[in-house]
Amino acid sequence: MEGELTTLVGPEGEDWRVPVSELESRQKELASRLSDNGLEAALIQTPVDLYYYAGGRQNGTLLVTAEGESRLFVRRSLSRAKHESGGSDSPHTVESFPRMAAFAEDIACNPAMQFGELPHSFATRFASKVGATQDCTQIVHSQREVKSEWELEMMDEGAEIQMAMFEAVAAVGGEGVPEIELVAAAEAVSRAAGFGGNVQMRRFPLQCDRGVIVSGRAGGIPSFFDSAIGGTGPHPMASMGSGFTKIKANEPVLVDLVHLHRGYVVDTTRMFVAGSLPDVWQERLEDMVAVKEEVVDVLGQGLDCSQAWRQGLALAEELGHGDHLMGMAPDQSRFLGHSVGLQLDESPVVAEGFDRPLPIGGTMAIEPKVVHSNGSIGSEDTWVRDEEGMRPITADGAIPWITEW
Numbered sequence: 298m299e300g301e302l303t304t305l306v307g308p309e310g311e312d313w314r315v316p317v318s319e320l321e322s323r324q325k326e327l328a329s330r331l332s333d334n335g336l337e338a339a340l341i342q343t344p345v346d347l348y349y350y351a352g353g354r355q356n357g358t359l360l361v362t363a364e365g366e367s368r369l370f371v372r373r374s375l376s377r378a379k380h381e382s383g384g385s386d387s388p389h390t391v392e393s394f395p396r397m398a399a400f401a402e403d404i405a406c407n408p409a410m411q412f413g414e415l416p417h418s419f420a421t422r423f424a425s426k427v428g429a430t431q432d433c434t435q436i437v438h439s440q441r442e443v444k445s446e447w448e449l450e451m452m453d454e455g456a457e458i459q460m461a462m463f464e465a466v467a468a469v470g471g472e473g474v475p476e477i478e479l480v481a482a483a484e485a486v487s488r489a490a491g492f493g494g495n496v497q498m499r500r501f502p503l504q505c506d507r508g509v510i511v512s513g514r515a516g517g518i519p520s521f522f523d524s525a526i527g528g529t530g531p532h533p534m535a536s537m538g539s540g541f542t543k544i545k546a547n548e549p550v551l552v553d554l555v556h557l558h559r560g561y562v563v564d565t566t567r568m569f570v571a572g573s574l575p576d577v578w579q580e581r582l583e584d585m586v587a588v589k590e591e592v593v594d595v596l597g598q599g600l601d602c603s604q605a606w607r608q609g610l611a612l613a614e615e616l617g618h619g620d621h622l623m624g625m626a627p628d629q630s631r632f633l634g635h636s637v638g639l640q641l642d643e644s645p646v647v648a649e650g651f652d653r654p655l656p657i658g659g660t661m662a663i664e665p666k667v668v669h670s671n672g673s674i675g676s677e678d679t680w681v682r683d684e685e686g687m688r689p690i691t692a693d694g695a696i697p698w699i700t701e702w
Contacts, residue, residue, distance in 0.1 A: 302376065302377065302380040305377075305380070305381075307491060308489075308490070308491060313491075313559055314352055314380075314381055314383065315348070315352040315381075316447060317352075317383040317386045317387065317388060319445060319447055319448075320350065320351065320352050320382070320383065320387075320388050320389075321388040322445070323349060323350050323440070324350055324361055324365075324367045324388055324389065325365065326440055327339065327350065327361050327436070327437070327440060328361055328362065328363055328364070328365045330436050330439075330440060331361070331362070331363040331409070331433070331436065332363040334436060336363060336408075336409045336431060336433065336436075337362065337363055337406045337407050337408065337409075338360060338361060338362040338363060338404070338406045338407070338408040338409070339360075339361050339408055339409045339410070339411075339433040339436070339437075340358050340359070340360055340408045340409070340410050340411070340423075340427070340429065341358070341359040341360075341361065341411065341437070342357075342358050342359075342410070342411060342415060342423075343411055343414050343415065344497075345497050345560075345639050345640060346411065346437055346441075347359060348560060348639065349441060349639060350367075351369050351378070351381075351382055351389065352381045352382045352383060352387075353377060353378055353380075353381030353382065355371050355372075355373065355374055355375075355377055355378040355381070356371065356372040356373045356374075357369055357370055357371035357372055357378060357394060358370045358394065359389065360404055360408065362406065367388060367389035367390070368389055368390045368392065368404075369382060369389050369390065369391045369392070370392055370393070370394040370395070370400065371391060371392070371393060371394055372393075372394045375391065375392075375393055378391050379391045397426045398426075400426075400427070401426050401427045401428070404427065407427075407428055407429065407430075407431075408427060408429050409429060409431040409432060409433035409436075410423070410424055410429045410431075410432065410433065411432070411433060411434045411437065412424075412432040412434060413432055413434030413435065413438075414434055414499070438643070438644055441638055441639070441643065442636065442638075442643065442644065442645070442656055442658075442659050443656050443657070443658035443659060444638060444658045444659070444660055444681065445658075448561060448638070449658075449660075449681060449690070451558050451559050451560075451561040452558070452561050452562075452563055452660065452679065452681075452690050453690060454558050454559075455556050455557065455558030455559075455561055455562075455563040456563050456565075456679070456690050456691045456692065458486065458487065458490045458556050458558060459487075459554060459556045459563050459565055459691060459692075460692060460695070460696065461486045461490075462483040462484075462486045462487055462508075462554050462556060463483070463552065463554065463565070463567060463692075463696055463700075465482040465483050465485070465486045466479050466482060466483050466510070466552055466554075466569065467569070467700050467702075468482070469482045470544065470550070470569055470571070470702050471544065471571050471702040472544055472545065472546050472571035472572070472702070473543050473544065474543065474544050475540075475541050475542065475543050475544075476510045476511060476512050476515065476528075476539035476540055476541070476542050476543075476544070476550075477531060477539045477540060477541055479510045479539065479550075479552070480508035480509075480510045480538070480539040483508050483510075483552075483554055484508050487508075487554075487556045487557075490556075490558070491558065491559070492556060492557050492558075493557065493560075496555055496557065496562070496641050497557075497560075497639060497640045497641065498640060498641055498642055499640045499641075499642045499643065500523075500642055508538065508539065508553075508554050508555070509526055509528055509537070509538040509539065509551075509552075509553040509554075510528075510538070510539045510550065510551070510552045510553070511526060511527075511528040511529075511538075511539065511542070511550070511551050511673065512542050512543070512544045512545065512548060512549075512550045512551075512672075513542065513544075513545055513548035513549070513550075513671060513672050514542075514670065514671050514672065515528055515529050515540060515542040516528070516549065516550075516551050516668065516672040516673035516674075517625070517668055517669055517670045517671060517672060517673060519624060519625075519628035520537035520538075521537065522537045523630055524623075524624075524630055525622075525623040525624050525630055525664070525666040525667075525668055525673065525675065526551060526553060526666065526668070526673055527628075528540065529541075529542060544571050545571070546571050546572040547570060547571070547572040547573060547574065547575060548570065548571075548671075548672060549568055549570060549574060549578050549672040549673065549674045550568065550569040550570060550571070551566065551568060551666075551672075551673050551674060551675065552566065552567050552568070552569055553565075553566040553664075553677065554566075555641065560639050561638060561639060562637040562638060562639070562640070562641050562662075562679075563637070563679045563690060563691050564637055564641065564662035564664070564677060564679050564691070565662075565677055565678055565679065565691040565692060565696075566664060566666070566675055566676055566677030567676070567692075567696050567697070567698060567699075567700065568582060568674055568675075568676075568698060568699045568700070569699070569700045569701075569702065570699060570700075570701055570702070571701075571702045572701065572702075573701060574699055574701075578672070578674055579699075581618070581667050581674050582674050582675070582676070582698055582699065584613070584616045584618060584667075585618075585665045585666060585667060585674065585675045585676055586676050586698065587612065587616070588609050588612050588613050588616075588633070588665040589663055589664075589665050589676050589677075589678075591605075591608055591609050591612050592605045592606075592608070592609045592633050592634060592647055592663050592665070593663060593680065593687045595608055595609075596634075596647070596654070596655050596661065596663075596680075596682060596687055597682065597686035597687040598686075599654045599682075600654060601651065601652050601653055601654055602634075602645045602646060602647050602648065602651035602652075602653065602654065602655060603648065603649050603650060603651050603652050605633070605634070605647045606631075606632065606633055606647045606648050606649055606651075607649075609633045609647065609665060610622065610633070613665065613667075618667050621667045621668055621669055622665070622666075622667055623665070623666060623667075623668070624668050625668050625669070625670070631648055631649065632646050632647055632648035633647040633648070633663065633664065633665050634646065634647035634661045634662060634663040634664060635647070635661065635662055635664075636655070636659060636660060636661050636662075637660055637661070637662050637679060638660060645659070647661070647663065654682075655682045656682065657682055657683060657684060658681070658682070658683070659681070659682050660679060660680065660681045660690065661679070661680050661681075661682070662677055662678070662679045662680075663677065663678065663680060664676070664677035676698060678690070678691045678692060678693050679691045
């Protein structure tokens with residue numbers, strides 16, 4: 298079986314496992330944070346965080362103690378978990394999950410659990426067996442806010458793939474083409490490059506389609522999703538994003554594409570039009586670019602995310618867009634940017650209540666948009682804050698704000 302697992306590689310035969318050095322540093326940092334918070338140990342059980350700390354999302358539980366011990370207990374698949382953890386170089390032991398009574402006795406500690414993300418029935422049942430009462434969710438979330446150099450490399454590579462997704466939309470679009478055909482072209486590029494099929498979300502009950510392309514009036518239709526753009530979706534069970542609306546001449550077509558490269562999100566929005574965009578829409582787009590620049594400037598200075606929200610909102614209101622910023626009443630969203638990483642909706646957020654800066658190494662999708670009954674328009678790029686300010690990960694100026702078919 299071990300030999301067969303060597304075929305689990307990237308498109309050019311690359312080893313796409315998380316580097317062992319990454320896993321080592323993440324586990325060491327978690328142990329330090331547990332110690333700082335007076336916690337004896339943590340049990341990591343969500344798929345996203347098992348990938349982050351242990352290198353794979355097999356069905357299991359990772360024990361990390363404040364003293365630095367790490368053990369991965371696996372229900373299925375043990376062989377894959379060993380391989381994905383780095384094989385013989387793994388920074389943690391990998392072993393079969395025993396019966397619960399034996400597990401509780403074996404770990405011999407009072408661990409914290411991810412109560413903030415685990416399903417309630419699972420968490421309460423598991424906690425009752427191991428005596429867990431404390432929550433480590435925010436400790437994990439806070440650690441993941443700061444991206445390593447390797448994580449930023451993954452996002453930079455994802456941005457290159459996303460450029461090809463926009464090129465695919467440009468190649469097949471035009472008057473009379475249904476939205477869903479455009480998103481299919483973009484998603485074919487994403488899938489062929491290794492996208493695994495799921496956009497991971499933190500907040501229940503949010504689910505996300507990685508491609509949202511909305512044309513004309515479809516861009517003014519709200520949805521369950523907490524975002525400026527809803528869209529019709531193809532049917533009520535998939536009630537957001539692209540549907541069967543056909544592109545009409547001179548109407549704004551908003552193209553919001555997400556790609557995940559080896560798990561890491563990049564998020565970008567650009568505008569397209571079959572013909573030319575009317576002046577009123579051109580002006581709205583220019584205003585949203587100005588709001589984006591305001592938010593980027595505030596975050597780059599190391600000021601609070603809540604201040605970036607207030608200044609961005611004030612500029613949008615000054616430009617006459619207060620009633621249409623990020624949606625229309627009663628469905629307006631109250632943010633201008635969201636952190637991204639292994640999940641689309643990470644923290645912090647450019648919104649009221651986030652009275653802290655985007656940390657150095659933090660990655661944020663900044664997306665001011667305006668929505669009217671006859672369409673929507675805006676811009677979006679993914680950024681990282683470094684020692685010099687804010688650096689665009691995705692296209693920023695490399696893809697024009699408007700592409701004409």
